[in-house]
Every structure is written in C-alpha cells, then in structure tokens.
Amino acid sequence: MNPAVELHSHPELDERIVIVRAGDEVDAVFVRTERFNVLIDTLGTSELCRTALDLLEERAGAGPLIVVNSHMDWDHFWGNAAVAGRAPIIAHATALDRLRDPATKQVLIDKVGEDSRFGDVEIIGPDITFSGSMTLNGGDLTLELIHTPGHTPDHIAVWIPELRICLAVDAVEYPIPEVWSRSAADLQLIRSSLQRIRDLNARLVIPAHGRTSSPSIVDANLAYFEALADSVGALEEDRLRNGQLGSLNGFRLEDFVAIPEGMPLDTLAFYRNCHETNLGATVQAHLETFKSA
Ligand SMILES: [Zn+2]
Numbered sequence: 001m002n003p004a005v006e007l008h009s010h011p012e013l014d015e016r017i018v019i020v021r022a023g024d025e026v027d028a029v030f031v032r033t034e035r036f037n038v039l040i041d042t043l044g045t046s047e048l049c050r051t052a053l054d055l056l057e058e059r060a061g062a063g064p065l066i067v068v069n070s071h072m073d074w075d076h077f078w079g080n081a082a083v084a085g086r087a088p089i090i091a092h093a094t095a096l097d098r099l100r101d102p103a104t105k106q107v108l109i110d111k112v113g114e115d116s117r118f119g120d121v122e123i124i125g126p127d128i129t130f131s132g133s134m135t136l137n138g139g140d141l142t143l144e145l146i147h148t149p150g151h152t153p154d155h156i157a158v159w160i161p162e163l164r165i166c167l168a169v170d171a172v173e174y175p176i177p178e179v180w181s182r183s184a185a186d187l188q189l190i191r192s193s194l195q196r197i198r199d200l201n202a203r204l205v206i207p208a209h210g211r212t213s214s215p216s217i218v219d220a221n222l223a224y225f226e227a228l229a230d231s232v233g234a235l236e237e238d239r240l241r242n243g244q245l246g247s248l249n250g251f252r253l254e255d256f257v258a259i260p261e262g263m264p265l266d267t268l269a270f271y272r273n274c275h276e277t278n279l280g281a282t283v284q285a286h287l288e289t290f291k292s293a
Pocket of ligand 1: 026073075076170208209
C-alpha cells in the first residue's frame with residue numbers, strides 16, 4: 001500500500017515552501033515563486049504524486065509547474081508519469097546514463113515483486129538536462145540546482161539564496177548518507193559535496209529522509225566520514241582486507257553515530273547497509289594510499 005501523503009510547512013521554513021511527505025518513505029518539496037511553482041521530486045509512484053498535486057492545489061500560485069528530479073533513485077522520481085506532458089522535468093545530464101543502465105529496470109522488476117503498488121510505475125526520464133549547475137529565476141526566489149554527486153552520480157541539491165535554505169535531498173542524511181559505490185573516487189565525491197553544502201552556510205538544510213532541518217547534520221555527516229577515515233587509517237593492511245570489518249567492535253554503525261531511539265528494525269538494517277558501503281569505500285581509499293606509497 002502507498003504511504004499517506006501529508007503537507008508540512010512552518011513559519012521558520014517560509015510559507016512558500018511546503019514539505020510533501022510520503023509517510024516514512026521520502027519527502028519531496030514544493031516551492032511557490034512569483035513566476036512559477038517548482039516540485040522537487042515526484043515521490044515513489046504516480047498515485048502518490050497525483051495525491052500530492054491535489055493537496056498542493058490551494059498553495060500553488062497562478063504560474064506554471066516546473067518539476068526537478070533530484071536523482072534517479074526510485075523513491076524520488078517514479079511519480080514522474082503524473083506530471084509528464086504537463087510540466088517540464090529537469091534533471092542532471094548524468095541522470096540519462098542511469099536511466100539507460102539495466103540496473104534501473106531491475107530495481108523496478110524487484111520492487112513490483114515486493115509490492116503491487118509499483119505495478120503501474122512507468123519509468124519516465126527528464127525533458128531538460130544540464131551539466132554543472134542551473135538557475136531557476138522565480139522573481140522573488142531563486143532556485144540554484146547544484147550538482148552534488150557522491151550519493152549518486154546524478155544527484156542535485158537546491159539552494160535558495162534569498163531564504164538561505166538548502167534542499168539537500170539525499171546528499172545529506174540522518175543518521176548517515178550512503179556513498180554510491182565502494183570506490184575511493186565516489187567517497188571523495190560525497191565528501192566534497194557535503195563540504196560544498198556546508199560552505200553555503202545555510203540557515204536550514206532539508207534532506208529527503210530523516211525529517212531534520214538543522215544545518216548541524218551536514219557537520220555530523222562530514223564528521224562521520226572523517227571518523228571512518230581515521231579508524232580505517234589506523235589499521236594494518238592485512239586487517240583492512242577483513243571482509244567482516246563492519247561487525248567488529250569499533251567499526252560498527254553505532255561506534256560512529258548514535259542510533260536514534262525507536263528506529264524501526266528495517267530502517268536500522270538499511271542504515272547498517274549504508275554504513276557497510278561507506279566503510280568499504282573508506283577501506284578502498286586507504287588501500288590505494290598503500291599502492292601509491
Ligand atoms: Zn532517497
């Protein structure tokens with residue numbers, strides 16, 4: 001069953017910004033500007049996205065709708081069918097590579113097997129792509145789309161300078177973000193993207209998961225990767241090749257971040273998995289320092 005869709009906004013956030021929450025699955029964000037409305041992400045199914053658009057009708061301005069796909073992970077763009085042909089969909093150019101990758105189709109096949117609500121999902125790509133960065137000039141508000149790879153190669157975050165709000169999507173995550181692969185290069189990318197977001201000096205940082213908005217989570221994510229590098233860096237080369245490293249005392253998720261009380265077991269398992277990937281990439285980065293030494 002689809003999770004319930006709810007709208008959230010609060011004065012600190014600014015009334016032009018609405019969080020579109022699909023249960024515990026994901027948050028999309030709606031931004032109203034003088035010239036147009038922007039929906040950042042379309043949730044995990046077109047039914048969810050249609051429900052969100054109905055709920056948003058009252059809050060929308062008179063202008064047209066523009067849709068941004070933050071990245072091609074299923075929970076962020078599988079609702080595209082609800083807006084295709086009605087609103088232009090913008091994504092980073094590398095999103096097209098991901099859509100061509102057979103792994104994208106495989107995720108859908110797997111998900112349909114798990115839950116019938118994904119049965120009518122149609123994978124729809126962006127209408128407009130860009131490299132580097134892109135700016136949407138809404139008049140009263142500016143939305144800067146910033147390429148922030150590392151979680152995925154195509155990831156973009158949105159910076160609204162007038163409000164000093166960063167919609168960080170999955171580049172920042174509580175309790176931890178997840179790197180794209182166990183490679184040193186991707187680890188470097190996720191850390192640089194976190195630094196780039198930290199350097200914005202935002203008043204609020206809003207990720208798509210974890211329901212937080214404090215910029216301190218960016219520092220916490222950076223500190224987590226730093227601590228991982230320190231712990232791994234202190235190991236001898238033969239211990240680095242221990243495949244079970246993540247279950248050893250001192251290398252488990254809870255050795256780096258406090259696990260939020262009452263976190264559901266499947267969510268905890270998900271973050272343990274993210275941690276394993278982050279640890280694997282950190283080990284890889286450290287092994288490469290031996291090679292180059
Ligand atoms: Zn996500």
